[in-house]
Amino acid sequence: MDRADLALLLALQDDSSLSIAELAEKVALSPSACHRRIKALEQDGAIAGYGARLEPRRLGLTVEVFVEITLTSQSREAMDRFERSVGDFDDILECHLMSGTADYLLRVAARDLDHYDRIHRECLARLPGVSAMRSSFSLRRIKRMQGYPVIQAP
Amino acid sequence: MDRADLALLLALQDDSSLSIAELAEKVALSPSACHRRIKALEQDGAIAGYGARLEPRRLGLTVEVFVEITLTSQSREAMDRFERSVGDFDDILECHLMSGTADYLLRVAARDLDHYDRIHRECLARLPGVSAMRSSFSLRRIKRMQGYPVIQAP
DNA sequence: CATGAAACTCGATGGCA
DNA sequence: TGCCATCGAGTTTCATG
Secondary structure (H helix, E strand, O other): OOHHHHHHHHHHHHOOOOOHHHHHHHHOOOHHHHHHHHHHHHHHOOEEEEEEEEOHHHHOOOEEEEEEEEEOOOOHHHHHHHHHHHHHOOOEEEEEEEOOOOOEEEEEEEOOHHHHHHHHHHOHHHOOOEEEEEEEEEEEEEEOOOOOOOOOOO | OOHHHHHHHHHHHHOOOOOHHHHHHHHOOOHHHHHHHHHHHHHHOOEEEEEEEEOHHHHOOOEEEEEEEEEOOOOHHHHHHHHHHHHHOOOEEEEEEEOOOOOEEEEEEEOOHHHHHHHHHHOHHHOOOEEEEEEEEEEEEEEOOOOOOOOOOO
16 A cells, blocks of 8 residues: 555545546556556455435435433443444444443434434434433534545654 | 435445446436436535545544534634634544534544644644533444435425 | 437456567 | 557437327
């Protein structure tokens, strides 16, 4: 994974609709070398896939929520059960096991507050072993996540 | 924006490397109709772009942090200054203006704790008008954000 | 006027030097 | 590894309901 690979990853993360020729120019590589490296990065797993970035507002999603969750028990079984359950609900977009006071951080999107209320009752409230739940609403998105920084190890 | 458009958005968000023919089959549309609708959705802004999903571990990023920030003042000027500053730092991947106790939620990724410490000093500490900052570390990613749910309005 | 089919063109792919 | 030929897919056009 050299400098050219990192440049490729950065360019592809930013815009994967570029043609091989355009990419090749950006990273100062021959088109064929470019093509081979991309295939290698895909096989390697560095590139997990390709997707369209959708505008949530255009999907009618006006509410974005971060939910901090504390479990009643931090036993291995309780956490396993909780994590398996998280996978079952499509309304939970993202989930992290966290350090600090809360145990988990969830991310949820909804059409409006009514819809979020429904998700809260039908999905979040059904997660097993939850002792406390704190929802924080995003009032406005200042900066959108476009991907991860691609930096060279020092 | 009818049912077929939503199905298209969902499919493209999930995997934009599909061919038009494959997409057309998925959404039960003719390839040409499929092509036209995608172009329309791109122009419409529903599709903001296309990108590769990179695996942060493969980029050497082992640390992912959510940072809650409180400002000293909630005046329009203070918030504007803060938000403009957020845009200047590439290390800040995402930023939301939040309801509740904290004012802003930031998302940061780093190679390791040393690296995060450096980001903390050279980037986060330089944000203007910050009165309190609380970092929560993601110990493990349970569920990855693949995009937004595409649902039909009721 | 919107839709589907077919021709065309361009870029991705694989083999070769 | 770079170049070229091939093939397949995206794009445009035209004909049709």
